Amino acid sequence: MTKVVLITGFLIAFAAGLVVGLGMRKEAVAGGGPGTATRPSRHSFLTTELGLDQSQQDQMRKIWSEAAHRGGREQDDRRRQFRKERDDAVAALVPGADKVKYEAANKQYADRMTAMEQEWRASYAAAVDKTKQILTPEQRQKYEDLLKKQEADRAARDAERKAAEAEKAKESDKKP
16 A cells, blocks of 8 residues: 555656646757746646646746655655654564564554645645636646546556556466
8 A cells, every 4th residue: 555655656756746847858958947037938737738827837837846846845745754763663573572562663653654645645636626727618628638638548547557466476476
């Protein structure tokens, strides 16, 4: 479960960073940069697909930059902190020590990771809602279609992965 959460979080953060990064890269290639008087139009996947105007692009960049920050470094730092706390708790146990303490440490870690994932999902959902608010009705429909396609693609990848894992498990059960 933790592996799926980590992979999902990474993919979402990567996609958000890609949207922001592509716009920034195009600006740098065109000779612009932060603080330049004339900023070339930033073309990202969503800008092209949704036909965003400059104001919408700026708002989109701000929305997803904040979401990527919350989903990136902050989550990594918290993840490291929670792992360290869990590892310290386990290390403090003497081999063969009380199983209840061991299980409590693992449960606390799992609960914290679940809570952090829920916080990030709420942040992502809020960013999606904010994005929808800056779009025209036509853009909003295209954006919702893109989100549905992304979700369907992710579900298909998850199903393929689970099928491959099940097949691998069957094969390992057959071996003596």
